[in-house]
Amino acid sequence: xxxxxxxxxxxxxxxxxxxxxxxxxxxxxxxxxxxxxxxxxxxxxxxxxxxxxxxxxxxxxxxxxxxxxxxxxxxxxxxxxxxxxxxxxxxxxxxxxxxxxxxxxxxxxxxxx
Amino acid sequence: xxxxxxxxxxxxxxxxxxxxxxxxxxxxxxxxxxxxxxxxxxxxxxxxxxxxxxxxxxxxxxxxxxxxxxxxxxxxxxxxxxxxxxxxxxxxxxxxxxxxxxxxxxxxxxxxxxxxxxx
Numbered sequence: 001x002x003x004x005x006x007x008x009x010x011x012x013x014x015x016x017x018x019x020x021x022x023x024x025x026x027x028x029x030x031x032x033x034x035x036x037x038x039x040x041x042x043x044x045x046x047x048x049x050x051x052x053x054x055x056x057x058x059x060x061x062x063x064x065x066x067x068x069x070x071x072x073x074x075x076x077x078x079x080x081x082x083x084x085x086x087x088x089x090x091x092x093x094x095x096x097x098x099x100x101x102x103x104x105x106x107x108x109x110x111x112x113x
Numbered sequence: 114x115x116x117x118x119x120x121x122x123x124x125x126x127x128x129x130x131x132x133x134x135x136x137x138x139x140x141x142x143x144x145x146x147x148x149x150x151x152x153x154x155x156x157x158x159x160x161x162x163x164x165x166x167x168x169x170x171x172x173x174x175x176x177x178x179x180x181x182x183x184x185x186x187x188x189x190x191x192x193x194x195x196x197x198x199x200x201x202x203x204x205x206x207x208x209x210x211x212x213x214x215x216x217x218x219x220x221x222x223x224x225x226x227x228x229x230x231x232x
Contacts, residue, residue, distance in 0.1 A: 034220065036223075042225060042226060043119075043206055043224050043226045044208075044223040046220060049219070049220055090156065096219070097210065097218065098212050100147045100159050100221075101208075101219075101221055103156045104156060105155070105156045106155075
Protein backbone atom coordinates (compact mmCIF):
# COMPACT_ATOMS: atom_id res chain seq x y z
CA UNK A 1 0.00 0.00 0.00
CA UNK A 2 1.13 3.50 -0.70
CA UNK A 3 1.43 6.23 1.86
CA UNK A 4 2.78 9.74 2.21
CA UNK A 5 4.25 11.37 5.29
CA UNK A 6 4.69 15.11 5.49
CA UNK A 7 6.94 16.08 8.37
CA UNK A 8 5.78 19.23 10.05
CA UNK A 9 2.16 20.26 9.92
CA UNK A 10 3.16 23.90 10.11
CA UNK A 11 6.23 25.68 8.78
CA UNK A 12 6.93 29.36 9.37
CA UNK A 13 9.52 31.35 7.46
CA UNK A 14 10.39 34.98 6.94
CA UNK A 15 9.93 36.63 3.58
CA UNK A 16 13.02 35.99 1.50
CA UNK A 17 14.06 32.91 3.46
CA UNK A 18 14.44 29.38 2.15
CA UNK A 19 11.33 27.24 2.11
CA UNK A 20 11.71 23.52 2.77
CA UNK A 21 8.67 21.27 3.03
CA UNK A 22 9.38 17.62 3.66
CA UNK A 23 7.69 14.62 2.08
CA UNK A 24 8.49 10.94 2.38
CA UNK A 25 6.59 8.26 0.54
CA UNK A 26 6.07 4.55 0.61
CA UNK A 27 5.44 2.67 -2.61
CA UNK A 28 6.14 -0.84 -3.83
CA UNK A 29 6.61 0.33 -7.42
CA UNK A 30 8.21 3.39 -8.97
CA UNK A 31 5.97 6.20 -7.88
CA UNK A 32 4.40 9.19 -9.50
CA UNK A 33 4.94 12.07 -7.07
CA UNK A 34 3.20 15.41 -6.87
CA UNK A 35 3.08 18.61 -4.89
CA UNK A 36 -0.15 20.58 -4.86
CA UNK A 37 -0.95 23.92 -3.26
CA UNK A 38 -4.34 24.88 -1.85
CA UNK A 39 -5.53 28.35 -0.95
CA UNK A 40 -8.48 28.74 1.46
CA UNK A 41 -11.77 27.43 0.11
CA UNK A 42 -10.26 26.55 -3.22
CA UNK A 43 -9.34 23.43 -5.10
CA UNK A 44 -5.83 22.18 -5.63
CA UNK A 45 -3.26 23.60 -8.01
CA UNK A 46 -0.38 21.50 -9.24
CA UNK A 47 3.03 22.88 -8.34
CA UNK A 48 5.16 20.15 -9.87
CA UNK A 49 5.30 16.44 -10.58
CA UNK A 50 7.80 13.65 -10.95
CA UNK A 51 7.07 10.69 -13.20
CA UNK A 52 10.31 9.53 -14.81
CA UNK A 53 13.57 11.06 -15.95
CA UNK A 54 15.34 13.91 -14.25
CA UNK A 55 15.10 13.67 -10.50
CA UNK A 56 15.21 17.43 -9.94
CA UNK A 57 11.87 18.81 -10.96
CA UNK A 58 11.11 22.48 -11.42
CA UNK A 59 7.61 23.76 -10.97
CA UNK A 60 5.66 26.96 -10.96
CA UNK A 61 6.30 30.01 -8.79
CA UNK A 62 9.96 29.13 -8.28
CA UNK A 63 9.37 25.83 -6.48
CA UNK A 64 11.36 22.72 -7.13
CA UNK A 65 11.60 19.22 -5.69
CA UNK A 66 14.11 16.41 -5.88
CA UNK A 67 13.18 12.76 -6.08
CA UNK A 68 15.58 10.70 -3.96
CA UNK A 69 14.82 7.04 -4.32
CA UNK A 70 17.34 5.94 -1.70
CA UNK A 71 15.71 8.20 0.87
CA UNK A 72 12.14 7.73 -0.45
CA UNK A 73 11.81 11.48 -0.31
CA UNK A 74 10.42 14.25 -2.47
CA UNK A 75 11.05 17.46 -0.53
CA UNK A 76 9.78 20.76 -1.86
CA UNK A 77 12.00 23.84 -1.82
CA UNK A 78 11.99 27.46 -2.85
CA UNK A 79 15.06 29.67 -2.44
CA UNK A 80 13.22 32.80 -1.37
CA UNK A 81 9.76 32.86 0.19
CA UNK A 82 7.17 35.40 -0.83
CA UNK A 83 4.15 36.47 1.15
CA UNK A 84 1.90 35.00 -1.54
CA UNK A 85 3.37 31.55 -0.88
CA UNK A 86 1.41 31.29 2.36
CA UNK A 87 -0.97 28.37 1.78
CA UNK A 88 -1.51 24.68 2.43
CA UNK A 89 0.81 22.29 0.61
CA UNK A 90 0.08 18.66 -0.09
CA UNK A 91 2.41 15.94 -1.25
CA UNK A 92 0.76 13.06 -3.10
CA UNK A 93 1.69 9.72 -4.63
CA UNK A 94 0.23 7.25 -7.07
CA UNK A 95 1.62 4.11 -8.62
CA UNK A 96 -0.06 4.28 -11.99
CA UNK A 97 -1.27 6.94 -14.37
CA UNK A 98 -5.01 7.42 -14.19
CA UNK A 99 -5.41 6.22 -10.60
CA UNK A 100 -6.34 8.13 -7.49
CA UNK A 101 -3.70 10.06 -5.59
CA UNK A 102 -2.91 9.37 -1.97
CA UNK A 103 -2.28 12.59 -0.09
CA UNK A 104 -0.18 13.48 2.88
CA UNK A 105 -1.73 15.36 5.78
CA UNK A 106 -0.54 18.67 4.43
CA UNK A 107 1.78 21.40 5.64
CA UNK A 108 0.64 24.93 6.33
CA UNK A 109 3.24 27.44 5.22
CA UNK A 110 3.21 30.83 6.93
CA UNK A 111 5.34 33.69 5.65
CA UNK A 112 6.07 36.69 7.81
CA UNK A 113 7.38 40.07 6.73
CA UNK B 114 -3.96 22.00 -18.83
CA UNK B 115 -7.23 20.20 -18.54
CA UNK B 116 -10.07 21.95 -16.72
CA UNK B 117 -12.48 20.45 -14.22
CA UNK B 118 -15.40 22.48 -12.94
CA UNK B 119 -17.59 21.88 -9.90
CA UNK B 120 -20.96 23.29 -9.03
CA UNK B 121 -22.14 24.61 -6.64
CA UNK B 122 -19.13 26.07 -4.87
CA UNK B 123 -21.11 26.55 -1.68
CA UNK B 124 -24.35 25.03 -0.49
CA UNK B 125 -26.24 25.24 2.77
CA UNK B 126 -29.04 22.82 3.44
CA UNK B 127 -31.25 21.65 6.24
CA UNK B 128 -30.67 18.36 7.99
CA UNK B 129 -32.49 15.53 6.24
CA UNK B 130 -32.43 17.01 2.77
CA UNK B 131 -30.37 15.86 -0.21
CA UNK B 132 -27.75 17.83 -2.06
CA UNK B 133 -26.31 17.21 -5.52
CA UNK B 134 -22.83 18.31 -6.54
CA UNK B 135 -21.78 18.28 -10.19
CA UNK B 136 -18.31 17.73 -11.56
CA UNK B 137 -17.58 18.40 -15.22
CA UNK B 138 -14.50 17.94 -17.35
CA UNK B 139 -14.66 20.92 -19.68
CA UNK B 140 -12.09 20.19 -22.35
CA UNK B 141 -11.44 16.48 -22.11
CA UNK B 142 -13.30 13.24 -21.64
CA UNK B 143 -13.09 11.59 -18.26
CA UNK B 144 -14.05 7.94 -18.02
CA UNK B 145 -12.95 8.06 -14.41
CA UNK B 146 -13.42 10.73 -11.78
CA UNK B 147 -12.40 10.71 -8.14
CA UNK B 148 -14.36 12.23 -5.28
CA UNK B 149 -12.49 13.43 -2.22
CA UNK B 150 -13.69 14.85 1.08
CA UNK B 151 -11.71 17.30 3.13
CA UNK B 152 -12.58 18.23 6.71
CA UNK B 153 -11.26 21.52 8.12
CA UNK B 154 -7.51 21.57 8.56
CA UNK B 155 -7.24 18.01 7.30
CA UNK B 156 -6.05 16.25 4.21
CA UNK B 157 -8.03 14.98 1.24
CA UNK B 158 -9.53 11.57 1.75
CA UNK B 159 -10.63 9.55 -1.24
CA UNK B 160 -14.32 8.69 -0.99
CA UNK B 161 -15.03 6.94 -4.26
CA UNK B 162 -14.05 6.37 -7.84
CA UNK B 163 -16.68 7.26 -10.39
CA UNK B 164 -16.70 5.18 -13.57
CA UNK B 165 -18.55 6.22 -16.70
CA UNK B 166 -21.27 3.74 -17.54
CA UNK B 167 -20.76 1.53 -14.50
CA UNK B 168 -21.08 1.54 -10.73
CA UNK B 169 -18.84 3.64 -8.58
CA UNK B 170 -16.22 2.07 -6.35
CA UNK B 171 -16.36 3.24 -2.75
CA UNK B 172 -13.55 3.38 -0.23
CA UNK B 173 -13.86 1.47 2.99
CA UNK B 174 -16.09 3.22 5.47
CA UNK B 175 -17.94 5.34 2.91
CA UNK B 176 -21.66 4.62 2.80
CA UNK B 177 -22.67 4.04 -0.79
CA UNK B 178 -26.35 4.56 -0.02
CA UNK B 179 -25.62 7.92 1.51
CA UNK B 180 -23.21 9.22 -1.11
CA UNK B 181 -24.76 8.41 -4.46
CA UNK B 182 -22.49 8.77 -7.45
CA UNK B 183 -23.64 8.86 -11.05
CA UNK B 184 -21.29 9.11 -14.01
CA UNK B 185 -23.75 9.37 -16.85
CA UNK B 186 -21.50 10.80 -19.52
CA UNK B 187 -17.82 11.19 -20.35
CA UNK B 188 -17.81 14.74 -19.00
CA UNK B 189 -20.13 14.67 -15.99
CA UNK B 190 -20.12 12.96 -12.61
CA UNK B 191 -22.51 13.84 -9.80
CA UNK B 192 -22.31 13.24 -6.07
CA UNK B 193 -25.58 13.30 -4.15
CA UNK B 194 -25.44 13.47 -0.38
CA UNK B 195 -28.71 11.94 0.73
CA UNK B 196 -30.43 12.73 4.01
CA UNK B 197 -27.62 15.06 4.93
CA UNK B 198 -26.68 15.59 8.57
CA UNK B 199 -24.38 18.15 10.20
CA UNK B 200 -21.53 15.63 10.32
CA UNK B 201 -21.61 15.54 6.50
CA UNK B 202 -20.57 19.19 6.41
CA UNK B 203 -17.29 19.23 4.58
CA UNK B 204 -15.41 20.34 1.49
CA UNK B 205 -16.00 17.96 -1.39
CA UNK B 206 -13.55 17.99 -4.30
CA UNK B 207 -13.67 16.06 -7.53
CA UNK B 208 -10.78 15.29 -9.82
CA UNK B 209 -10.08 13.52 -13.06
CA UNK B 210 -7.06 12.29 -14.99
CA UNK B 211 -6.63 13.35 -18.58
CA UNK B 212 -5.46 10.14 -20.21
CA UNK B 213 -5.83 11.34 -23.77
CA UNK B 214 -2.79 11.70 -25.94
CA UNK B 215 0.48 9.84 -25.67
CA UNK B 216 1.70 11.06 -22.34
CA UNK B 217 -0.01 9.96 -19.14
CA UNK B 218 1.69 11.68 -16.27
CA UNK B 219 -0.61 10.53 -13.51
CA UNK B 220 -1.63 14.10 -12.80
CA UNK B 221 -5.16 14.69 -11.56
CA UNK B 222 -7.02 17.86 -12.42
CA UNK B 223 -9.13 19.18 -9.58
CA UNK B 224 -12.39 21.04 -9.45
CA UNK B 225 -12.76 24.14 -7.36
CA UNK B 226 -14.45 22.23 -4.56
CA UNK B 227 -17.90 22.44 -3.02
CA UNK B 228 -18.37 23.46 0.58
CA UNK B 229 -21.39 21.80 2.10
CA UNK B 230 -22.88 23.09 5.33
CA UNK B 231 -25.72 21.11 6.86
CA UNK B 232 -27.73 22.96 9.49
